[in-house]
């Protein structure tokens with residue numbers, strides 16, 4: 001079989017650290033070990049029945065067998081606006097301020113693809129969810145880590161990033177590239 | 190868990206430096222001790238400066254369904270839509286219909302889910318105390334971070350727990366340099382399993 005080389009973008013993607021752990025767990029289980037997996041992050045409970053029923057009914061509806069509108073159905077975006085109003089008393093314009101995502105992970109990667117250019121800086125919490133790194137790597141942008149330390153009540157210290165950010169800006173001021181306009185992405189979890 | 194004061198400081202900082210803020214609100218519905226996580230969008234100026242990413246994965250146990258949404262800054266929402274126009278034609282409409290049902294019907298199940306995780310959190314913290322493993326109770330999400338004992342590395346420790354106690358924990362360095370010295374333990378097992386895991390760890394006499 002021919003071996004096609006992966007693109008440099010694929011080769012830039014960070015290693016999926018937890019796939020190794022997953023493999024060890026599978027290997028031990030296949031030897032009959034009763035493993036309690038406290039490492040995983042997938043909810044163990046089923047989706048509530050009324051949501052499943054809603055999918056079942058909708059699956060039979062021919063309107064959904066055609067292509068969806070490009071940017072999703074407005075009934076869903078209106079539901080999002082309603083949800084934010086009920087839960088958080090936040091007003092959202094369903095047409096202009098809501099975008100449907102293929103899971104949160106999809107959005108976290110896409111937002112980097114939308115905003116970052118090669119050499120830009122993204123401020124990323126450390127420790128953080130590894131999927132924050134993927135889009136940044138695709139775009140050949142650089143991560144500047146923001147430490148989350150226990151003594152900060154397990155949260156962030158603004159002073160640390162202000163210092164970090166000032167440093168990054170002084171590095172970049174010597175080049176023609178501007179990192180300021182729309183450049184940085186800054187995630188918090 | 191981010192406080193409103195933290196969000197205000199974030200908006201000020203991000204606004205001064207023209208940095209787009211992205212708030213990952215995956216565990217928005219899972220908070221403990223009677224405190225509800227604030228949305229970043231509740232902060233004055235947040236909608237002008239950034240976006241929030243919400244997922245149905247945790248709130249409604251829909252991780253396999255792959256559905257979420259971004260809200261906030263109009264220019265970023267527009268760019269996301271343009272990118273998606275080139276990658277796919279939105280999600281299966283029936284998934285969008287069911288997601289609508291999830292968001293607009295009674296949220297009683299979400300409260301029950303939050304209470305279930307809180308009970309598990311309490312069991313985990315109690316059990317950790319019982320076996321002498323110092324631990325701060327998490328205020329939200331379904332994860333707790335535990336310090337690795339006896340100056341071991343997180344990888345050595347996780348490997349030992351996996352092979353000798355048959356308990357898998359996530360070594361903290363998988364989440365970044367500052368995760369070193371910690372392991373992450375999830376609350377996605379029932380109380381009996383959590384207790385059993387802690388007893389198995391106790392039997393290794395590491396504390």
Ligand SMILES: Cc1ncc(COP(=O)(O)O)c(C=O)c1O
Nearest residue numbers: 103104105129189215244246257
């Ligand atoms: C911190 C964090 N953010 C985002 C996500 C994304 O979840 P999903 O892609 O299922 O919406 C997860 C899921 O594990 C998570 O733990």
